[in-house]
Amino acid sequence: MEVTRDDVFWAEFLGVKPEDWSTPGIVYRSHVGLSGFRGFWCFRRGERVVVSAPSGWVERMRLMFAGWDQARIMDPTSLAGAFGADFERSIGPAFQGCLEPAQFIHAEGAPHVRGLGPSDVAAVDLFRVACGASAWDASGLAEADLWRHAHFQDGKVTAVAGYRRRRGRAGDPCVLTHPEFRGQGQGAAVTRAVVSEALSNGELVLYQTLESNHAAVRLALSLGFERYANHVAVRLKRDAPEP
Numbered sequence: 001m002e003v004t005r006d007d008v009f010w011a012e013f014l015g016v017k018p019e020d021w022s023t024p025g026i027v028y029r030s031h032v033g034l035s036g037f038r039g040f041w042c043f044r045r046g047e048r049v050v051v052s053a054p055s056g057w058v059e060r061m062r063l064m065f066a067g068w069d070q071a072r073i074m075d076p077t078s079l080a081g082a083f084g085a086d087f088e089r090s091i092g093p094a095f096q097g098c099l100e101p102a103q104f105i106h107a108e109g110a111p112h113v114r115g116l117g118p119s120d121v122a123a124v125d126l127f128r129v130a131c132g133a134s135a136w137d138a139s140g141l142a143e144a145d146l147w148r149h150a151h152f153q154d155g156k157v158t159a160v161a162g163y164r165r166r167r168g169r170a171g172d173p174c175v176l177t178h179p180e181f182r183g184q185g186q187g188a189a190v191t192r193a194v195v196s197e198a199l200s201n202g203e204l205v206l207y208q209t210l211e212s213n214h215a216a217v218r219l220a221l222s223l224g225f226e227r228y229a230n231h232v233a234v235r236l237k238r239d240a241p242e243p
Helices: 005-014 018-022 055-064 076-086 118-131 133-139 186-200 214-222
Strands: 025-030 039-045 048-053 087-098 113-115 146-153 156-165 170-177 204-210 226-236
Touching: 005 018, 005 039, 005 204, 005 226, 018 048, 025 055, 048 055, 076 087, 076 226, 087 214, 113 186, 118 133, 118 146, 118 156, 133 170, 146 186, 156 186, 170 186, 186 204, 186 214, 204 214
Parallel strands: 025 048, 170 204
Antiparallel strands: 039 048, 039 226, 087 204, 087 226, 113 146, 146 156, 156 170
16 A cells, blocks of 8 residues: 555654554554643544554553444544543544645636735734634634635635644645635635645645534535545543543
8 A cells, every 4th residue: 555645644643654554453652743732632544543642541541442443432422431530522523634736626716816915914804803703713724824815805805714834844724704605615715725825835735624514524525635534532631540
């Protein structure tokens, strides 16, 4: 099985070997890319699950999950029951997409989409207020400061996307559409522009969203992304179990 850039990225992030993704089973690793996160990730690629956890939890989790299969260890309800009072909350399952540059689906030029510059700060601020603080924060756009593009309608910003770099030359697009203009393809248009810029600059473009966000998953697939993996994150109330 050919090792891809995505295989290498996620192997380094999770502390495993790239060639191991094709081997079924569940493995446990101390945090590498998630260093400092008080919780753990269950990351499933095919029949391989990597559980990334704080070092103090790794051995306890090996015992706790003995006999579990891949489906059960990816189930938030089962995880909550296993951790009891140490469980704080879960996020996911989440969709993790990958994109080979040759599979990127280009489209005809979008006349209302352009890159953002210093003169657009006031328009973006109005857009951010209209969308609401919680939606803006959830979108990730506060961290997505590369190759930002917006859709304009009658001089008003109606959708914004940007690129959030994660590690090395890898990152993901973040997008938000004004609530009055959703479902019109504007989010897809600005995301496509950002992904095109990122690919042109040699980035490994990732895509992450909740599986329950069907519109975002459809958007990813419409751009040429494929499902690479899925994952569940669990936040815990302590960095290590009680002795």
